[in-house]
Amino acid sequence: MADERRTIYPERQVRLLEQFAETVGDPALNPVLPQLLEWLQDLNWPVAMPVAQLLTRAGLEIVPPLKQILASNVSIWKYWILTALVPSLRREVREALRSEITRIADNPTIDEKAEEVDAKAKEVLAL
Numbered sequence: 001m002a003d004e005r006r007t008i009y010p011e012r013q014v015r016l017l018e019q020f021a022e023t024v025g026d027p028a029l030n031p032v033l034p035q036l037l038e039w040l041q042d043l044n045w046p047v048a049m050p051v052a053q054l055l056t057r058a059g060l061e062i063v064p065p066l067k068q069i070l071a072s073n074v075s076i077w078k079y080w081i082l083t084a085l086v087p088s089l090r091r092e093v094r095e096a097l098r099s100e101i102t103r104i105a106d107n108p109t110i111d112e113k114a115e116e117v118d119a120k121a122k123e124v125l126a127l
Helices: 002-008 011-019 027-041 048-055 060-070 075-084 091-096 098-106 110-114 117-125
Strands: none
Touching (some): 027 048, 027 060, 048 075, 060 075, 060 091, 060 098, 075 098, 075 110, 075 117, 091 098, 098 117, 110 117
């Protein structure tokens, strides 16, 4: 899958994503937030960090798709979200995610423990 994404969005496309940075928060962008978050499934993808930086400007509109990710069974995606995005989000956004992050920190699944998502969640809660 990573190779497919690199083919579709090669590194030079990162500049195009950065040009959209000013539109984050625009209600018209809300429908594509879940698709943008998909790029954070693997931080080794060249576009992942620029997308994470772009999404740090988002407000409460990013909470529903983030809650879906944090409730999913894709532990490594949760780890990358908690590593690259959540610490840089606005305080009110982090607070809106507190219950999901607390659940991961206090009652992790076997997979969340294996991927050390619980430890990352504890770090985020300490912010």
